[in-house]
Amino acid sequence: MGDKVRAHVIVSGRVQGVFFRAETRRATQDNDVFGWVRNTDDGKVEAVFEGDEADVKAMTEWCREGSSHSKVKDVDVEWETYSGDFSGFEITY
Numbered sequence: 894m895g896d897k898v899r900a901h902v903i904v905s906g907r908v909q910g911v912f913f914r915a916e917t918r919r920a921t922q923d924n925d926v927f928g929w930v931r932n933t934d935d936g937k938v939e940a941v942f943e944g945d946e947a948d949v950k951a952m953t954e955w956c957r958e959g960s961s962h963s964k965v966k967d968v969d970v971e972w973e974t975y976s977g978d979f980s981g982f983e984i985t986y
Contacts, residue, residue, distance in 0.1 A: 895945040897975040899928075904938040904956050906966030913938050914984045916960035917952075924948040924955075927979035931986060943979055 904913070909932050917930045917940060926948050928941040942952045959965045 895947055897944065897977070898946045898949050899941065899943045899973045899975045900949050900953055901971045901973050902940045902942065902953060902956055903933075903969040904940070904959065904965055904967070905936070905969075906959075907962075907964040908938045908959060909936055911962035912960045913963050917956070918982055918984055920955045921952060921982040924951045926952050927982050929979070929983050929985045931984065941979075943975055943977070 914930045914932065917938075921927070921942070924944070926942045926944040928943050930938060930940040933939050940952075940956070942949045953968065953970050956968050957965055
């Protein structure tokens with residue numbers, strides 16, 4: 894088991910209305926990552942990922958590609974202190 898990490902991610906581009914949040918949640922199941930994802934008022938997607946370092950890094954890389962209908966322009970990743978507060982991954986509103 895690797896070090897536990899937390900990434901706060903902001904994704905910009907064509908990322909709303911293209912199943913980005915649902916596909917993010919599906920991808921976290923493949924990577925054993927916990928946290929949340931939501932749309933922002935300015936047309937971006939925001940997410941927090943927690944888990945083993947390799948799994949969280951895989952999710953930040955996944956965000957650079959996104960869902961099949963998205964067109965990611967930029968991904969901003971801020972590494973934060975792991976909290977362990979999450980027991981699953983959810984889409985929030």
